Amino acid sequence: MGVYIPPNARAQELLRNMKINSIPTPVEWICGKLNIECQITSEITVEALIVKGVSSKRTVIAVREGSEYYSRTRFSIAHELGHFSIPDHLEEAYNCTLADLNNYQGSKPGKKKAEIEANEFAAELLMPSNWVSQQIKSNDVSMHMIKQIANDCDTSLTSTALQVTKYCSDRIAVIYSCEGDVCWFKKAKGFDLYLEKGALSKSTLASSFIYSNPSLNQEVKDYVPLNAWCYDERNYNYLIEESLFMPKLRSSLTILTIPFDEYEEEADPEDPLFW
């Protein structure tokens, strides 16, 4: 048994071997360099798959055509490159569903471990942590910043928000809600509130996308009461919520920030921004 090398280090290794040191990462070019045939096709029923070549046959990666966003196709290709590059991924073929590609939580060990590892590999391949850390070092994380990084890396907002949260020490959490329910969340190191999955409170801004016309107001930012999101006792009673509605996915992405000045400023009861 060799030393365990985590998936993100495997992705860094591949970038080094390919002498890639700028973004966006050219995933289809990497496939060509590795002699992998890469198809975008309507012929498959799963979201993406890899069939590894044996003897003289070429390895094939196929991604289902019709994804609304090319950034998702890129993530799928990078995910399959993970199954190709991680030595423990011994299966000859991996058929990956949308749920596999969205499996960030790491809550299902065992059979799905390879899928989580392939997602970690893909995130690092497309958004190298060194580069991401540089971007977030001197600025507070905001939706604007995540959009900028997603644009630079040609990645989805969701995968970008996750990668930023992973490497940031701000007091933020990223929350993904679908049709009125919190599906998953990821907290940065400094975010110490208890969050849970399930129905969104009507006091959240994210819930307003369900109860109003979503096409009218696709992005909102405001103060919200602490108990819109959690029931922890704190000496502050509000959070900053930035939510963005993604109508094609019937989902919303939220950045929740704990105000930085909690120990320094008293909330002014006359100020309508505070509760």
Ligand SMILES: [Zn+2]
């Ligand atoms: Zn997979």
